[in-house]
Amino acid sequence: MEQSEFQAAVVQYQDMVYRIALHQFGVPQDAEDAVQEVFLRLYMEKKPFESGEHLRRWLIRVSINVCKDALKSPWRKRRVPMEAIPDQPVFDRPEERELYQAVMSLPEKYRTVLDLFYYEELSTKEIAALLGLRQSAVTTRLSRAREQLKEQLKEVWKDA
């Protein structure tokens, strides 16, 4: 990969990688570590990408894998309560802050499918392939996540 392509990928996709990692870890510091690791792998990747979409999918897959590897590590067992998470973003509207907090308080498995489905707009089939799950398991997680968000965010959910 050429330097210009690499930098363009960083500009375009760094936040996407961070979002995916943040949904997996729930901890900004771990997510930032994952961002660095993912782009290091991009730097070392020798095969050319066929298109921007190919690159995006590759980055999503690598982000998921990097986070999964880190979560399996015997050293990474930190679970930080929501109120202890530093550096929460400042949101424009209160309902956005509530949604962020509600999502981050969900179990990891729900957070990840929410991000991939709602933000990255992947299909449940694609998510299933990425996470090594059955499609029905993804659908179940999405339904459960929606139910829990609905329960936590009664007013916000109604307005949305």
Added chain:
Amino acid sequence: MRELYRQTFSQVHSSTVIRWEDMEAMRPKKRISKNLIMLAAVVALLTVLSAAAVAGDWFGLRGLLLPQDVATPIDPETGEQAVETVDMIGLSGYLDSPENKALAEWQAFLDGYDVMAAAKWLDAHPGAVDKKYALYGVYDREMAEKLDEIVEKYGLALHTDREIVLPDGWSTAAGDFLLEGNTAYSGYIYEDGTFAYDGDAGLPGYGLVDYQFRRSVRGCFNEVTLNIGDVSDYREWTYETACGETVTLALSQFKGLILIDLGDSFVTVNVLAGTETDPDDIFSSGAFAAENLENLADLFDFAALTPVKAPDLDTIAENSIPEGARPPETLEEDAIYAATGMEDSFAQSFYCGFYKAVEEDRREDVSNMIAWPRVLASEKEEILIMTAEEFLPYYDEVITQGLKDVMSENQYTEGRADLFYHDGSVGAAGGAVWFTLVEDGKAEIITLQNPEGVSVRYGGHIGRNVAGVYTDTQGTDEVYSSLELCDRGDGTYDAAISLYRLTTLDGMAAPRYDRGDGMLYFTSEDQLVEAVIGFSGDTSTVDTAAVTITYSELSNIQVGDTFRFPDGGV
């Protein structure tokens, strides 16, 4: 919802500075090329290193070194060969200890073994590896036998259990070894007192430093190793802590280590900071000096960790996090979980319950464990059955003595059966029974097929185009409700479900090729409603259809509602 979600998370930004110029420096300099390592050479090196360690009386970092992996991979582009090494340390004790010798031998075995192939084998044979290896990376019988051989040779035991310890649980679990300003987060503790956690500590003149702590109790085999980069980069010295314990300290550009052999256990503190911490790292408090490492060592009372007391795992479990939030405990369960969404123990328990219900002729229980709707199919007819109650009159046609016999033959013991899986579902009795997870913590039977050729299964449209209009006239000329399916040409359908006096739902219906179950799965355009659509009929016609709601955010349509369309075909 999607819009709010996107709006919210579009405001979440990464602050890491990623620059092309930094990448080369970050590229791993040393990689392990395991497949090319000759087992014999490594074992020979182990012998040499062991002898050297004993002779040299090493009780520093080098005394922990595992045999260095030496490889000669051929670069496919240049054709050149290079020697690549990596410095790993064991976290179970010094090199001449039985624990570290066992670990070195295990690593040497793994280096010459096709672990990926073994993992794939276990994928296809869930339950084939005994649960006693659940806390280890053992994927087939050869690995299991090798591990048994090694632990026996060195007089060690295998871990049998572990529990999560929450941040406020360490004092009870392991003793008062943390001094003020030193914080442990969640981690694991094993049945013998071996434990690991991530922590941080506030140091005078430095600030907060992250570290990883591990105590390995003597007598058990531990697989954990730590990559320390290049051992020659480390400065090492001994230091007497504020509590009067002598520790070995080691510090490099990127990492610090605190080591202490307590006799009945070995402690490693892996400090995530070094003398040349990246100035662009906004989470770093700056370069970590020898004085800082000594200050960190002062925040532990290592003497409080000995003698080792075995923890009360039951009490720890009661205070631990909910079951659903725990990571998968075993590799065996991982494989089943990854393929089917359910753990091995859960699958065995569910099937055992079904087997007993069949054996004891508890017909309603059996019926209620089957996912409805289903098609009851025999040579002469197909009948669409929507509920467990509707199935009872047909019970004896399906649950025959022949079916009971094949189920009985399938049992290893009363509580354990020969289970396998395919396409996300678990099979039993040689394929006579199939079940799957329908939601978290709940499984249902999806297929039964007896030796006489009668089956209960998803029915439907496999091999047929089911496009058309299905209606419910309620015995009149007027159409009250209808289901309209329009073929999109790719196996999926545009679907319109008009429900009398309730609503009209537009969306898409598609088969799930990963399940091959013949049903169509409907999702409304607004994603507020999901449903499953079943069909009955022979191979050329479709007689009836039924829609069962599986998800609903509409107040007038409930999950479990079934709407039948008995009057229309294609």
